[in-house]
Amino acid sequence: MNAPVAAIDWPDQLYATLKRADVRQVGYVPDAGHARLIDRVRADPDIHDVVLSTEEEGIALAAGAWLGGQRAMLLMQSSGVGNCVNMLSLARTCRFPLLMMITMRGEWEEFNPWQQPMGSIVEPVMKLNEAEIYRATKPEDVEGLAERAVQHVFGDERIAALILSQQLIGKKVWTK
Amino acid sequence: MTAQPTHGLDRRAAMAALLVDRGDDLVAIPGLGSTCWDLAAAGDNDRNFYLWGAMGGAAMVGLGLALAQPGRRVLVVTGDGEMLMGMGSLATIGNKKPANLAVVVFDNGHYGETGMQPSHTHQGGVDLVAVAKGCGIGTALDVRDEAGLAGLVERVKTLGGEGPLFARLAISAAEAPRVLPERDGVVLKNRFRVAIGLKA
Numbered sequence: 001m002n003a004p005v006a007a008i009d010w011p012d013q014l015y016a017t018l019k020r021a022d023v024r025q026v027g028y029v030p031d032a033g034h035a036r037l038i039d040r041v042r043a044d045p046d047i048h049d050v051v052l053s054t055e056e057e058g059i060a061l062a063a064g065a066w067l068g069g070q071r072a073m074l075l076m077q078s079s080g081v082g083n084c085v086n087m088l089s090l091a092r093t094c095r096f097p098l099l100m101m102i103t104m105r106g107e108w109e110e111f112n113p114w115q116q117p118m119g120s121i122v123e124p125v126m127k128l129n130e131a132e133i134y135r136a137t138k139p140e141d142v143e144g145l146a147e148r149a150v151q152h153v154f155g156d157e158r159i160a161a162l163i164l165s166q167q168l169i170g171k172k173v174w175t176k
Numbered sequence: 177m178t179a180q181p182t183h184g185l186d187r188r189a190a191m192a193a194l195l196v197d198r199g200d201d202l203v204a205i206p207g208l209g210s211t212c213w214d215l216a217a218a219g220d221n222d223r224n225f226y227l228w229g230a231m232g233g234a235a236m237v238g239l240g241l242a243l244a245q246p247g248r249r250v251l252v253v254t255g256d257g258e259m260l261m262g263m264g265s266l267a268t269i270g271n272k273k274p275a276n277l278a279v280v281v282f283d284n285g286h287y288g289e290t291g292m293q294p295s296h297t298h299q300g301g302v303d304l305v306a307v308a309k310g311c312g313i314g315t316a317l318d319v320r321d322e323a324g325l326a327g328l329v330e331r332v333k334t335l336g337g338e339g340p341l342f343a344r345l346a347i348s349a350a351e352a353p354r355v356l357p358e359r360d361g362v363v364l365k366n367r368f369r370v371a372i373g374l375k376a
Contacts, residue, residue, distance in 0.1 A: 064240025
């Protein structure tokens with residue numbers, strides 16, 4: 001990964017953003033691009049970290065959280081977007097606030113061609129599901145876009161997808 | 177249509193038993209379809225959040241609610257088809273272990289809303305109690321008669337402290353008349369929140 005010299009620590013900025021927004025439940029199917037944020041969330045006793053068996057569970061989790069007075073957020077990889085489609089009707093029908101942070105695969109220096117089909121349709125799928133799209137490509141843009149997504153979701157009980165470009169995340173590094 | 181087996185508990189009587197003297201601290205989430213009509217038939221309540229869709233999501237709505245409201249008892253009552261679609265959520269719940277969540281499956285072995293096609297649990301097929309146990313849900317009950325139902329009702333009344341509760345009820349496949357609750361999702365959401373003391 002070609003990190004800039006004074007790299008902006010955007011996963012820590014995302015953590016700070018969700019803390020400012022008083023997000024109390026974070027559902028996720030792990031992704032390497034979200035690894036640091038997941039670590040921060042799991043270490044936080046004030047946040048319920050909920051590892052999901054499939055991403056659509058998170059849509060229902062967030063609905064239940066809101067019914068109970070807590071704000072929730074979902075972390076997923078681009079491939080997980082496809083797993084959510086029918087369950088998103090819960091958020092759309094009832095106007096549950098729904099904030100998704102999606103790490104992209106299949107769009108930039110991807111070594112695995114199986115990631116491309118779903119990765120290439122994340123934005124249209126999200127738009128069809130009435131999500132406002134915020135795409136971050138540069139580290140310096142992440143925090144501002146995340147703040148706007150938070151405002152859109154919780155200010156007006158809407159759906160937003162913060163899309164974290166593969167260019168931002170960098171090539172997948174095989175550590176094991 | 178195949179013959180409908182009528183052995184097993186009556187679904188409306190079972191729902192009524194689970195909700196008798198429910199108390200203000202109990203909130204209820206049905207799965208879509210028959211359990212939704214069963215919950216409405218037991219008497220409308222602002223602390224019910226009726227799912228008319230989101231198949232496979234009932235238990236997870238219950239989990240999010242149980243985590244957000246640890247002082248309340250969260251009762252999810254869903255059907256075998258709905259639970260089968262969201263079976264992974266039992267793994268998620270078994271992992272998280274909220275003490276105040278009960279997931280009760282009305283198991284008639286059929287997809288009742290679509291013409292009574294047999295489900296995976298039909299005639300001794302998939303054992304949802306074994307699935308729940310295998311997912312780490314410590315208390316997983318197989319309820320087959322009135323005595324078992326009475327025991328479950330008591331456990332739901334004292335829910336909390338011992339981790340999540342799962343129960344599979346053997347329900348008669350006889351169909352009950354539809355009782356349709358409010359279906360506007362925004363209305364259901366807002367009235368639920370107000371009923372538990374939140375801003376709409």
